[in-house]
Amino acid sequence: MEKNQLQTSIAGMQSHWISRTVAAVAATGLTLFLAIGPVAAQDPGPKPTVVLVHGGFADASAWHGVIKHLKDDGFPVIAPGNPLRGLQADSAYLASVLDTLTGPVILVGASEGGIIIANAAAMTHNAQNVKALVFVAAFIPDVGERAADLTPLPGSLIGPATLQVRPCPAASCPAGVELYIDSAVFRTVMAGDLSRDETDVLAAAQRGTSPSLSTEKSQFAAWHTVPSFAIVATEDNAIGTANLRVMAERAHARTVEVEASHFLMISEPEAVVSVIESAAGRSR
DSSP states (O other), X not given: OOHHHHHHHHHHHHHHHHHHHHHHHHHHTOOOOOOOSOOOOOOOOSOOEEEEEOOTTOOGGGGHHHXXXXXXXXXXXXXXXXOOSOHHHHHHHHHHHHTTOOSOEEEEEETTHHHHHHHXXXXXXXXXXXXXXXXXXXXXXXXXXXXXXXXXXXXXXXXXXXXXXXXOOTTTOTTSEEEEEOTTTHXXXXXXXXXXXXXXXXHHHOOOBOTHHHHSOOSOOGGGTSOEEEEEETTOTTTTHXXXXXXXXXXXXXXXXXXXXXXXXXXXXXXXXXXHHHHTTOOO
């Protein structure tokens, strides 16, 4: 048989076999996948920028371990300093940062940072770029709620007995005062799973927080429209574990519980990164 005739015969046999196989599988109601040739892998596109927002009594250095892991995994990351001057002021500041970013964004908020991302995600001109919200032992407010409204269940140890009030010039502090966690109880309230040496440093370096951050009402609740994820710290004495669970459930957030303190971004950075990367659609 001539070479061309042989190739034509083989092609005809393959076509006949494929047609019979497809017909037979279709009759069973199953789906057939034919490996006719190499299939190109789909490009997931650029990794989103992860924006990390700290809460009260902390600064951006609390994200150190989280940033390192995310950078090692190829994610662009920024951790702007949260002013801690009040809900509206802080949200407007974060929205201005988001306005400068292009491409997809994952917003991550810890503690009061949760209230800030829930508002700023709706305030930024680039709201369409915010692809997910991640709440890390964080407040998750609805419209019209204050942080002070979100701890009705026992578990939060933050209050008059654990806070220090310091005067602050009105030009820097609209409320005229700042709040600090008493260094004598800082470890118990914020970070019981870290060493005494570590928490002594954190207590000394804590940022003063305006009381208006807890008393101003949330104007937005972006979790209603943006896919949301929550990490519940099972040993949280700042917001209280029970309160974290209630807020995460109400927000229909995909929730992970981690045996950790309120400062779990410091004590369990890999667990936090795992959730962030899940939110980005890229599991570790």
